[in-house]
Amino acid sequence: MIILVVVALSGCTEKKATGDLNENKSNATTIDSGYTHPAEKATVTGSTTVLPLGEATAEAFNVRQNNCQVTVTGGGTGAGITAIAEGRSNIAMASREVTKDEKGKYGDKFQQFDIGYDGVVIAVSKAVYDAGIKELTTEQVKKIYAGEIKNWKELGGPDEEIYVIAREQGSGTSDTFNEDIMGDKKAETPGAGTTAMGSSEVKTAIAGSDSAIGYLGFSYAEGGNIGVITLDGVLPSMQTIKDGSYKLHRRLYLYTFGESTSCAKAFIDFATSAEGQKVAEYNGFIPL
Numbered sequence: 001m002i003i004l005v006v007v008a009l010s011g012c013t014e015k016k017a018t019g020d021l022n023e024n025k026s027n028a029t030t031i032d033s034g035y036t037h038p039a040e041k042a043t044v045t046g047s048t049t050v051l052p053l054g055e056a057t058a059e060a061f062n063v064r065q066n067n068c069q070v071t072v073t074g075g076g077t078g079a080g081i082t083a084i085a086e087g088r089s090n091i092a093m094a095s096r097e098v099t100k101d102e103k104g105k106y107g108d109k110f111q112q113f114d115i116g117y118d119g120v121v122i123a124v125s126k127a128v129y130d131a132g133i134k135e136l137t138t139e140q141v142k143k144i145y146a147g148e149i150k151n152w153k154e155l156g157g158p159d160e161e162i163y164v165i166a167r168e169q170g171s172g173t174s175d176t177f178n179e180d181i182m183g184d185k186k187a188e189t190p191g192a193g194t195t196a197m198g199s200s201e202v203k204t205a206i207a208g209s210d211s212a213i214g215y216l217g218f219s220y221a222e223g224g225n226i227g228v229i230t231l232d233g234v235l236p237s238m239q240t241i242k243d244g245s246y247k248l249h250r251r252l253y254l255y256t257f258g259e260s261t262s263c264a265k266a267f268i269d270f271a272t273s274a275e276g277q278k279v280a281e282y283n284g285f286i287p288l
Contacts, residue, residue: 039066042263045073046080046093047172048198049118049217050252054093056283061270068263074198078170081110084257090264092255095172095217106257113254113268116277117286119218119241120176120248122229123203125163127210129227133157136229138247142181144213147191152211165205165214166192173199176250177215215248219284238286252285 044054051074058070072093075083080092085106095118098110122141124133133155143149144162153159166189167174178187196202199216206212207225218236221228228236231247240246254268270276277287 040068040261040263042068042070042090042261042267043073043088044070044091044093044254044267045075045083045089046255047077047095047252048074048200049095049173049219050093050115051198052219053116053252053280053283053285057271057276057279058267060276060279061267064270068266070263070267076168076170076197077172077175081255084255085110087257090256090261091268092257094253094255095250096175097253098255109258111256111260113256113272114251114288115254115271116252116280116288117242118250118252119236119246119286120173120180120215120250121218121221121236122213122215122231122248123206123221123226124229125206125209125212126225126227128152128157128160128212129229131158134227134230135233137232138181141213141231142183145182145189145191150191158211160211162191163194163205163209163212164189164192165194165196165202165212167202167215168195168197172250173215173217176248180248218286222284242286 044058051072054072058072062069073089077092077094077096080089080094081098081102083089084092085102097112103110122136131152133152136155140149140155144164145166149155149162151159151161167177175185178189179185182189194205196205196214199220202214202216203220203224203226206214218241221236234240234246236246236248241249254271256264256268260268272288281287
């Protein structure tokens with residue numbers, strides 16, 4: 001599923017996206033665009049984990065100057081990397097690094113820009129959490145996704161078959177989960193009964209079930225009718241993710257391929273600036 005979000009020049013006043021950064025465009029001198037022609041455009045596509053951050057950063061960027069307008073779409077990390085390599089997008093959002101296979105296919109012209117930290121959160125249905133399943137080990141989660149543990153009662157929970165939700169291939173979130181939990185990025189998860197196309201879908205599926213388990217980006221885990229699992233004795237938080245004590249920690253990236261357009265460069269400069277990092281933190285992401 002591809003989500004298209006066009007971030008318009010006007011009407012961008014929603015506080016959640018920009019907080020105190022929505023100032024009058026006359027104050028846009030903080031972005032040194034260097035353009036002589038207005039309305040140059042850049043497209044950003046990729047990771048659904050990074051998508052809310054991309055949207056919020058684009059909104060803040062767009063309202064602060066008139067020279068460059070940024071549009072943001074989802075689709076997954078793999079889709080974003082493919083899009084920039086094939087010239088269909090200017091910037092890719094990614095929740096993992098570019099792989100050797102991708103470099104082998106398209107060449108090593110990828111430019112990487114760190115924009116924040118994230119964690120992959122293991123979550124269960126509220127009914128399961130309230131019944132006592134609040135902590136799991138890596139080995140227990142692995143056995144659930146391998147189909148070796150099929151009922152919550154095997155872990156001291158309710159007598160309910162486990163409804164297992166995974167992510168699609170090419171997702172940076174699934175790559176992190178498979179590598180750190182299953183032992184290999186390309187590992188199979190035969191215990192999974194559903195494949196979701198984004199963290200939002202995972203959260204909705206968990207909240208709509210009484211017996212589910214799934215994994216999703218840290219910023220999606222706030223609120224909602226789900227229970228966040230303590231993994232190997234460590235609860236995911238901004239601190240434990242940033243200091244690496246939570247196992248499923250990772251960095252988030254923007255990528256370009258080859259030479260960047262001036263508009264794309266201006267947006268990346270803003271996203272990685274102190275002001276751009278304030279946007280990240282305000283929207284529940286972990287700044288650098």
